[in-house]
Amino acid sequence: MKVGVPKETAAGETRVALVPEIVRKLTAKEFEVTVESGAGEGSMLSDALYEDAGATIGDDVWTSDVVVKVAAPSDDEIAKLGKDTVLIGFLGPLSAPKTTQALADAGATAFAMEAIPRISRAQSMDALSSQSNVAGYKSVLVATNHLGRFLPMMMTAAGTVPPAKVLVLGAGVAGLQAIATARRLGAQVTGYDVRAAVAEQVRSLGAQFLELEAGKGAEGEGGYARELTDEEKQAQQRELADKIATFDVVITTALVPGRPAPRLVSAESVKKMKPGSVIVDLAAETGGNCELTEPGKTVVKHDVTIMSPLNLPASMAEHSSSLYSRNVQSLLELLLGEDGEINLDFDDEIVAGACITRDGEIVHAGAKKTVEAAAGSASDGAAAEPAATTEPATGAPPAQQDMPPAPASEPEPEPEPAAAPAPAPAERADED
Numbered sequence: 001m002k003v004g005v006p007k008e009t010a011a012g013e014t015r016v017a018l019v020p021e022i023v024r025k026l027t028a029k030e031f032e033v034t035v036e037s038g039a040g041e042g043s044m045l046s047d048a049l050y051e052d053a054g055a056t057i058g059d060d061v062w063t064s065d066v067v068v069k070v071a072a073p074s075d076d077e078i079a080k081l082g083k084d085t086v087l088i089g090f091l092g093p094l095s096a097p098k099t100t101q102a103l104a105d106a107g108a109t110a111f112a113m114e115a116i117p118r119i120s121r122a123q124s125m126d127a128l129s130s131q132s133n134v135a136g137y138k139s140v141l142v143a144t145n146h147l148g149r150f151l152p153m154m155m156t157a158a159g160t161v162p163p164a165k166v167l168v169l170g171a172g173v174a175g176l177q178a179i180a181t182a183r184r185l186g187a188q189v190t191g192y193d194v195r196a197a198v199a200e201q202v203r204s205l206g207a208q209f210l211e212l213e214a215g216k217g218a219e220g221e222g223g224y225a226r227e228l229t230d231e232e233k234q235a236q237q238r239e240l241a242d243k244i245a246t247f248d249v250v251i252t253t254a255l256v257p258g259r260p261a262p263r264l265v266s267a268e269s270v271k272k273m274k275p276g277s278v279i280v281d282l283a284a285e286t287g288g289n290c291e292l293t294e295p296g297k298t299v300v301k302h303d304v305t306i307m308s309p310l311n312l313p314a315s316m317a318e319h320s321s322s323l324y325s326r327n328v329q330s331l332l333e334l335l336l337g338e339d340g341e342i343n344l345d346f347d348d349e350i351v352a353g354a355c356i357t358r359d360g361e362i363v364h365a366g367a368k369k370t371v372e373a374a375a376g377s378a379s380d381g382a383a384a385e386p387a388a389t390t391e392p393a394t395g396a397p398p399a400q401q402d403m404p405p406a407p408a409s410e411p412e413p414e415p416e417p418a419a420a421p422a423p424a425p426a427e428r429a430d431e432d
């Protein structure tokens with residue numbers, strides 16, 4: 001099977017879909033890998049390293065049997081795809097209707113990493129988790145960098161400094177990693193989520209769990225949270241407002257698949273925080289969890305720094321690429337037939353679930369609904385984007401928080417994050 005690795009062209013995208021270590025493993029099997037010159041530059045990977053690993057360096061990557069990407073391709077790139085070429089990448093099925101439509105129009109067979117069902121057999125392909133893990137870790141470092149306070153307690157001859165208080169709102173993959181990272185740095189950490197099962201996971205990391213009445217037990221389908229009702233949302237914001245004021249750092253990661261990010265931190269809450277406090281909003285790509293968030297920017301409001309980086313994983317390209325690459329390797333191996341050629345078994349739950357376009361059709365229910373909603377808005381004269389999205393104009397990476405549809409079978413419990421919680425992504429993170 002011939003695999004092509006293009007150089008990523010989206011603004012700020014430093015990652016690459018395959019690293020040499022994985023190329024070596026693939027070329028040891030029945031894969032031939034061609035890498036576009038410079039594809040690994042952003043991840044500190046030279047062409048020579050790829051050649052050593054058995055890849056060919058060349059421009060002819062778009063007509064391979066499979067093209068593997070990180071960010072969604074631009075229109076120009078979609079035009080270069082071969083007639084029978086399969087595309088793999090973060091394609092934004094629930095956030096990038098124009099990309100989905102363009103792929104369908106081009107007749108491409110496209111697999112979205114976000115749409116891989118989150119079942120145990122697909123854990124090694126779970127790129128949402130691998131990249132969310134990076135984002136959760138980095139969010140704490142970014143916050144710390146902007147905080148004029150220590151995270152750990154410091155007992156010095158010049159006096160004792162109490163530990164900083166960190167609140168993590170939304171304790172899924174990114175949130176749990178943020179909690180673990182802030183704990184490692186010695187902060188006093190509190191986590192919060194609407195899913196009841198999360199409380200124990202938060203506590204197992206040595207953090208406190210914030211119990212609120214509003215939205216309690218708001219489990220949705222497939223292990224995700226459901227969207228709260230309007231009454232629940234208001235009650236949640238009210239309850240949170242007083243609590244938030246007591247924290248030095250607030251990291252928000254709350255998402256609901258295919259919906260705008262839930263608003264958890266009101267402008268009023270920000271006003272109540274101590275001057276010098278920091279908010280890092282990881283939900284910026286779908287509108288943000290904080291009312292004062294300006295996606296992609298760092299702003300100071302009421303003496304509180306509010307940061308909303310759009311692609312934190314790109315700021316740690318070496319490890320982000322390496323983890324993503326293993327996710328891609330697992331998917332490629334699933335698509336490899338016994339004869340060493342590509343074999344797409346659409347009876348396989350993972351292959352069927354991850355495929356968003358095929359034979360000129362949009363075959364993923366969520367992606368189809370998103371395209372129809374965008375077309376409806378356009379014909380109503382509104383912006384042609386669905387509520388939960390900020391589709392990049394030029395093939396920039398989609399919001400990583402695109403969630404897969406509820407898998408047909410029950411999702412497995414997330415790998416235990418206690419010791420080193422496991423493991424999301426678009427324009428270069430704002431971390432100045």
Ligand SMILES: NC(=O)c1ccc[n+]([C@@H]2O[C@H](COP(=O)([O-])OP(=O)(O)OC[C@H]3O[C@@H](n4cnc5c(N)ncnc54)[C@H](O)[C@@H]3O)[C@@H](O)[C@H]2O)c1
Nearest residue numbers: 118170171172173193194195223225254255262411412414
């Ligand atoms: N089986 C698997 O392989 C696998 C892999 C990864 C995740 N999962 C499951 O999916 C879950 C969520 O994954 P994710 O991190 O990608 O989720 P996500 O990115 O969709 O959401 C992040 C967190 O925000 C929370 N949230 C949503 N609305 C909220 C609100 N109004 N207030 C507070 N919190 C809110 C969600 O409950 C979730 O924990 C995991 O914890 C796990 O149960 C399963």
